[in-house]
Amino acid sequence: MPRDDKFSRSRTGMVAHSKAKCRYGKGCLQCRKKHNKCDEQQPICSFCTARDLDCQYSSGVKWVRPKEPMPTRHKPRCKDTRRAIEQNILGRPSALFAQTCFEFAEDKSAWEYYIGLVSSNVPAVDGPDNPYRQVSIPALSSPILLETIVCISTEHMLNFGLASIDLAAKRQQRMLRTLGQNLLSIDTKAACDAGTIVPSNKHEREALLTAVVLQGIVVAQSADGVLEPHVKCASWLMQAIGYFDEIPQNPIARMTVQRFGMVDVMLAISRQRRPYAPQNFILNQPDQHRWDTTEPSFHKMTGCPQPLMCFLVRIAHLACDVSDGLETNIHEGAILNEAFQLDTELRAWGSGYNGIPPAQCERTPLDILTECFYWTAHLLLARRVFRDQTCSPRVQHLVHMCFGLMNHLSTGCGPDSSLPQPFYIAAREAISPEDRMWVRQKHESMTAYYREQQRNLAMELIEQIWETTDTLRELGSGSGWPTGIKLSIVDSYVQALDRGACFFIF
Numbered sequence: 001m002p003r004d005d006k007f008s009r010s011r012t013g014m015v016a017h018s019k020a021k022c023r024y025g026k027g028c029l030q031c032r033k034k035h036n037k038c039d040e041q042q043p044i045c046s047f048c049t050a051r052d053l054d055c056q057y058s059s060g061v062k063w064v065r066p067k068e069p070m071p072t073r074h075k076p077r078c079k080d081t082r083r084a085i086e087q088n089i090l091g092r093p094s095a096l097f098a099q100t101c102f103e104f105a106e107d108k109s110a111w112e113y114y115i116g117l118v119s120s121n122v123p124a125v126d127g128p129d130n131p132y133r134q135v136s137i138p139a140l141s142s143p144i145l146l147e148t149i150v151c152i153s154t155e156h157m158l159n160f161g162l163a164s165i166d167l168a169a170k171r172q173q174r175m176l177r178t179l180g181q182n183l184l185s186i187d188t189k190a191a192c193d194a195g196t197i198v199p200s201n202k203h204e205r206e207a208l209l210t211a212v213v214l215q216g217i218v219v220a221q222s223a224d225g226v227l228e229p230h231v232k233c234a235s236w237l238m239q240a241i242g243y244f245d246e247i248p249q250n251p252i253a254r255m256t257v258q259r260f261g262m263v264d265v266m267l268a269i270s271r272q273r274r275p276y277a278p279q280n281f282i283l284n285q286p287d288q289h290r291w292d293t294t295e296p297s298f299h300k301m302t303g304c305p306q307p308l309m310c311f312l313v314r315i316a317h318l319a320c321d322v323s324d325g326l327e328t329n330i331h332e333g334a335i336l337n338e339a340f341q342l343d344t345e346l347r348a349w350g351s352g353y354n355g356i357p358p359a360q361c362e363r364t365p366l367d368i369l370t371e372c373f374y375w376t377a378h379l380l381l382a383r384r385v386f387r388d389q390t391c392s393p394r395v396q397h398l399v400h401m402c403f404g405l406m407n408h409l410s411t412g413c414g415p416d417s418s419l420p421q422p423f424y425i426a427a428r429e430a431i432s433p434e435d436r437m438w439v440r441q442k443h444e445s446m447t448a449y450y451r452e453q454q455r456n457l458a459m460e461l462i463e464q465i466w467e468t469t470d471t472l473r474e475l476g477s478g479s480g481w482p483t484g485i486k487l488s489i490v491d492s493y494v495q496a497l498d499r500g501a502c503f504f505i506f
Contacts, residue, residue, distance in 0.1 A: 030054070107146075122417075123302075124417065125415060142204075144179060147211075238260060272495050287306065365414060369418060387491070443459045
């Protein structure tokens, strides 16, 4: 289908075009494109001047249509594979039960839409054993799982103009109501006292945990969703079921635990806080054979090898140790010793990576994505643990290695769906106008393709960080303040922005 020139929405309103055309009026084209209030200065407005953009004004009111449609992710990654898998699932006896378990035909259509399209778009690498697709079958006997799948599909359809915002809101309210009822049904005192859930109810609680963890997919697609409460709830359920200490044997439950672990650490990094999972969480103990080479593979589901995720967990905790030490004036020698040890171990693990962009077809997209996560870990270590400045040679070198690799992940290649976290972490460290322009263009390309609304919120935060930190650095450079104070002001400001943010994409 043609790409919409502009597409944004929220629970209180929606702007969408069923046909790809956009009407230009007052203000320059760059400001209209970015929803910015233009001051209409001629020949270049203030917004474009500050960002070194090509400021242009339309010659008059007119309707324009793109010459070529923009490719979007409203299609499976591999048509032949997807069709065979879909026919296999829909041909099972379980699927015949689906004819009678749906109250509305539209819900059944959304369930089939999830099987045929959405489920292939969630993991970094799709395949016949994709647990995100497999979960559609047990969902037929679990109201909370079924309503979650229907809600995910509807949000996806809404972003492509295939559903109304009223229908999406109705289904989300229904899902959240069922979710709340399921949570209230848990005997809180018994679960907390025993630290586990009675075996007879374990399957129900596993389904509830899966539904809670999958809320992140719903949140990423909406403009005003908030993930934090769902991750807190999932952490409590993980503790109650006992999954912090044991590996689930069920593929769907294992997928749920893997997704929780990755979302937990990346959300913690995004908010500059500690993960909710305890440090002795079994998934946080590096074991590539156990997690990456067996199905479902953590690496293929998330785009990040399990041992590398363990490094990210350690970096998140170390960064908080450093931050806490700065607030309490605790000597940070022990923390830095641990940081140097972590840096040594990380480099040993990634000794095969050199940051050089690959030649065409030389490496798989998944391998390139893995290296993006690897250098992002080094970037986080430099900025948040060793407290390097954004403008330091080491940080800028790491940023350019990340950008070079990301530039070789073409939009829509598949694994690039797991790129948002490394991309937006590196993007905030861009300094030069050329780097910032590349970030904006890459963001616009991915957002136009994937249509996840929270990507726009991430980019808005980055623009705010760029603008304000540039101003703070300029003020600090002429103030005569010691370097440490200037850095503290800038980093404290960014930390406050991160901790006050609500968006998340994974």
